[in-house]
Amino acid sequence: MQPKVSIVIPCYNVERYVRECMQSVVSQTLQDIEIICINDGSTDSTGAILREFARQDSRINLIEQQNGGYGVAVNRGIAQARGEYIGIVESDDFINPTMYEKLYTKARQTNAELVKCNFFVYDSHSLEKNHTYNPKYQDLNLAPNYAFNPREEFKQIFFFHASVWANLYESTFIKSVKFFESTKVYQDLPFAMEILAKADKMAIIKEPLYHYRLEINQGNSTQFITPDRLMQMLEMTKEALSVLMRYGILEEVKEYFFAHAMSPNYSFYYKTSSKIWKTFANEMREILAHYTNPQWTYFEPKIKKWTQAIMQGKVPKQSFKQYRRKVFRLRVRDGGIYLKLGNFEYKKAFATKHQKHTK
Structure with a gap:
């Protein structure tokens, strides 16, 4: 019998967090779910923890594979999913008990291909551990209360955090879109752009239901921001741009897209070696050539200044x-x-x- 929802959980070396994640998924108030865990070649105790959960819950389908990366793991999970709808949960995050019941109910009520909820930013090292994500111009409360076409009725969503794990997707719809498998960073940008470009009907739940663990995902430590990762981020920016061009909507959403894409590129740029900056700036300039007649509405001042320097043929330097x-x-x-x-x-x-x- 087809489950209502398949939940895909890619896992790699997350022994500190995966138990909390799995407990939040198996405890969902929506019982008719399939849980697909992909142990992507973990070298710590992640696999043992997943096997423990699989022994206790017949809804869990555990796939063990050699390390292939996030994109490979997610694509494999989605390909094997049997549910009417499919969701993604990252294994260092956790979710509210009612998340998938609320997303599924909304999807059935609206016949939407894509339902997005808001999320909490969780940082166990912060004094404010769990707060709703709603920065300026990215507040889901601004979205329509009815099912809408994102390209036509709420283009601002192209500026929002990709948050592909805060979504529920109609099965046939998501199976037609793939994560890039060749890089290890920022694969969610081209995926999110294609999801939004492709969806004819999208619905929103403005309540935060997902807990995004910031200290793992933000990549603050400079030891992890290598020149190669910076160039991979640039590659994914280029792929996302090509998606919007392929769907013929770049001109309509360019203000949102470029503000969205340049922010993490800016952050990575100053966390990596200056030896790669010239190469990066030259390649990024080709991407920014498509940002014609810029309005800069959604840019932070410092990112606007940095982007303008690249567009002018400069290689931005680090200030004192x-x-x-x-x-x-x-x-x-x-x-x-x-x-x-x-x-x-x-x-x-x-x-x-x-x-x-x-x-």
Whole structure:
């Protein structure tokens, strides 16, 4: 019998988090689900934890494979999914108990190919561990309350965080779109652009139901931002651009797309070696040639300045202020102290009056 929802969970070396993730999935109020876990060649105890869950729950289909990367794992899971609808959960995140019941109900009510919910940003190292993601211009509360065509009725969604894991997809619809398998970063950008370009009907649940673990996903540590990863990000930006051109909608959504794409490129650029900057700038300039008559509406000032420099044929350099912030930062705010010195980071929350009195 066909399950209502298949949930694809790609897993690689997430022994610290996968148990919490799996518990949140098997505890869904929507019981008629299929859980497809892909152990993508983990070298820690991730596989053992997944096998433990699979023994206890017959809804779990555990696939063990050699490491192929995120795109390979997700594509394999989607290909084997049998559900009416398909969702993706990243194995270092977790979800609310009612997430898939609410997404499935909305999908059936609206006959939408794509349903998106809001999400929480979870950072166990932060004083504010779990807060709703709603930065300026990316607030799902701005979206229509009815099922809509994203290309025609809410183009601003092309600027939003890709958050492909906060979605529920109609099975036939998602099986026609593939994640790129050749890179290890930013595969979600071209995938998200094609999903939005392809969908005729999309619905929104404005309630946050997914918990996105920031400390794993943000890639703050410079040791992980290699020149190769920066160039892979550029490659995925180029692929996303080609998707929008193929669907003939680049001109309509370019303000949203370029603001979306340039932000992470900017972040990676200053976290990697300056030796690659000239090559990156030259290739990025070819991409930005498609950003004609820019309005810059959705750009942060610093990213706008950086992007303009590339468009003018320059190779942006790191300012002294940026270098100083990279090496040393001391902040006291939100009831705590933050200290960064080189690769060393220290965060300490101040005790409140109530905490002091109850010790």
